Amino acid sequence: MKVAKFGGSSVANAEQLRKVGNIIKSDPKRKFIVVSAPGKRFKNDTKVTDLLIQLGNAYHNQQNYEVFLVAILERFQEIINDLEIDLSLLSEIENNIKVALRVEGKPESKMDAIKAIGEDSSAKILSAYLNQNNISAQYMNPKDAGIFVSEEPGNAQILPESFELLYKLREKDHILVIPGFFGYSKTGKLVTFSRGGSDITGSIVAAGVKADIYENFTDVDSVYSVNPNIVNNPKEITTLTYKEMRELSYAGFSVFHDEALIPAFREKIPVCIKNTNNPDAPGTFIIAEKEASEKCVVGIASDTGFCSLYVSKYLMNREVGFGRRLLNIFEDEGISFEHAPSGIDDMSVIFRVNNFTKDKEKIVVDRIKDELKVDTVSLHRDLAVIMVVGEGLVNTVGVAGKAASAFAKANVNIEMINQGSSEVSMMFGIKDTDIDAAIRSLYQTFFE
Ligand code: ASP
Secondary structure (H helix, E strand, O other): OEEEEEOHHHHOOHHHHHHHHHHHHOOOOEEEEEEOOOOOOOOOOOOHHHHHHHHHHHHHOOOOOHHHHHHHHHHHHHHHHHOOOOOHHHHHHHHHHHHHHOOOOOHHHHHHHHHOHHHHHHHHHHHHHHHHOOOOEEEOOHHHHOOEEOOOOOOOOEOOHHHHHHHHHHHOOOEEEEEOOEEEOOOOOEEEOOOOOHHHHHHHHHHHOOOOEEEEEEOOOOEEOOOOOOOOOOOEEOEEEHHHHHHHHHOOOOOOOHHHHHHHHHOOOOEEEEEOOOOOOOOEEEEOOOOOOOOOOOEEEEEEEEEEEEEEOOOHHHOOOHHHHHHHHHHHOOOOEEEOOEOOOEEEEEEEOOOOOHHHHHHHHHHHHHHHOOOEEEEEEEEEEEEEEOHHHHHOOOHHHHHHHHHHHOOOOOOEEEOOOOOOEEEEEEEHHHHHHHHHHHHHHHHO
16 A cells, blocks of 8 residues: 655646646555645746745735735636636635635634645645546545644644544545645644645655555655755665655755654655656655665755854863753743754854844843853854765764865865764754855765
């Protein structure tokens, strides 16, 4: 039994949906289908989810929201017309949007109800299209499927009881088409996962029905060893472990949502990233364990938008509880930290810069000075993080040396290195303007 998830580009228009239909038809094991909302058809196009968010914001701010409503309905109308599906589905979608706009309660809950319409409509369209082509399929709402989640708007977490409920779906005869991206809270509220969260639904369904494989269809043949926007035609990765994928997607590998790995990983369900536009390509497999291969580095990921706060205090190493008190200030201010490399008399805290406003900065810095009596505190907002990832890293001699010379060759200064506790990655902090040069040089060193 397979769970197949189709991302935004795979359901962006009728032509893509026909490919999806053929993929489903070509393998009777593809019993559970999860879909995203229609994504971009071309480079500067707008995703339906983004249109829905714009619609929700305009409505909330009492601005003219009609333009967005029209744009959304036009997208669906085009698909429905091209696929020659019954037009009544379009009125149903329009009605669903109006119902969502009237959802009461917190604005974020209303926004979730609006956002979910993209996926919900995609699932209804695909199911109608499959039936029209003599493939017996049924649209299934996440509530009926048993996807129950925490009540955190825009950031739902799956509740454990869902998995048992989902297991019962195995008894169904037809293909089930489930919209990705949202579930329901115990009190019956619709709650979405974080952005890109249809991958999470797919993984949850795969874990629940104990699928043999979770296929994640996107628009690339495989996961690449490095961002193809930085290096031309980088090597494709054929197999990755969950741990490696986790580290790579943390730092900018956007092919697969980082939270989506957890359900599949717990049930040890292999994930295969495949291309809707080239379904015969083998794709990239993500599995629990793999043979130790010669190449210890499988991929290099990078992400910008980090901030580093550096503190130093003479004899810090003898001051019991210093690290805890420093991190406590971050906790109090609601900032989640990513890394905290430390030395004898100094410590840095690395965190994502989003939401770290200038006001917040002042509060944090003042508190550190007052409460911890440090000698220095300084802040750098232009930090990028590079992760060199591979399970074989721990047992291979000289990787750090090779990486360091690659940075030197590119004339890039390393601000920070952290290999510490992770057995699968080495983290380097550099200035964000140096990222492309550093990645190219690292790629040359490890892959060419
Ligand atoms: N449509 C949602 C988004 O754009 C979820 C997804 O596509 O996975 O974030």
